[in-house]
Amino acid sequence: xxxxxxxxxxxxxxxxxxxxxxxxxxxxxxxxxxxxxxxxxxxxxxxxxxxxxxxxxxxxxxxxxxxxxxxxxxxxxxxxxxxxxxxxxxxxxxxxxxxxxxxxxxxxxxxxxxx
Amino acid sequence: xxxxxxxxxxxxxxxxxxxxxxxxxxxxxxxxxxxxxxxxxxxxxxxxxxxxxxxxxxxxxxxxxxxxxxxxxxxxxxxxxxxxxxxxxxxxxxxxxxxxxxxxxxxxxxxxxxxx
Numbered sequence: 001x002x003x004x005x006x007x008x009x010x011x012x013x014x015x016x017x018x019x020x021x022x023x024x025x026x027x028x029x030x031x032x033x034x035x036x037x038x039x040x041x042x043x044x045x046x047x048x049x050x051x052x053x054x055x056x057x058x059x060x061x062x063x064x065x066x067x068x069x070x071x072x073x074x075x076x077x078x079x080x081x082x083x084x085x086x087x088x089x090x091x092x093x094x095x096x097x098x099x100x101x102x103x104x105x106x107x108x109x110x111x112x113x114x115x
Numbered sequence: 116x117x118x119x120x121x122x123x124x125x126x127x128x129x130x131x132x133x134x135x136x137x138x139x140x141x142x143x144x145x146x147x148x149x150x151x152x153x154x155x156x157x158x159x160x161x162x163x164x165x166x167x168x169x170x171x172x173x174x175x176x177x178x179x180x181x182x183x184x185x186x187x188x189x190x191x192x193x194x195x196x197x198x199x200x201x202x203x204x205x206x207x208x209x210x211x212x213x214x215x216x217x218x219x220x221x222x223x224x225x226x227x228x229x230x231x
Contacts, residue, residue, distance in 0.1 A: 041225075042225075043222030046220070046221075102164060
């Protein structure tokens, strides 16, 4: 049962343009969402997060939007740079019993930013 | 961010043998460590959560007698895959957390296990 889904396995964008990565979730108990970036042979690194009490969080070139009614979030990267090429994972968590800071990950989207 | 290392980065073993993977937090004390498994084209699946000095909490469907987790210190956790079989071949990633905030979880580079 995949509770966090990233339906696009890959995305290709030109340098300087906007990259939009999408993520859908099914568990309404999730109340915190994160995006991680992963390069080959490295572990995921935290990028940006958003609480369910917000609908937008911005950090430099990265903005995450949350639509709770649609159970959908998206990561916008603008302008995209070649160094942004990586796999991006969406993750979710919730303060369910024993949850703590356990994360449920999506399957990832491979972003390629072309020159 | 803080650094988490894993050793080995890749390992090949014969079916029926046991393999130990180490996860170390190099510059912080990880009160909680998590172990994930990732199959090709799939997401990171949480296997277990361990707090220093106590028994690990395993996710549903994960055999605790097969995947032995030890978190003996605040900087070291180990995952031992016992009696490994080819279906255990996967990418194993650990993460360490020093606090209760979600974005304080730092990931290791992962270990590629191949069981022949």
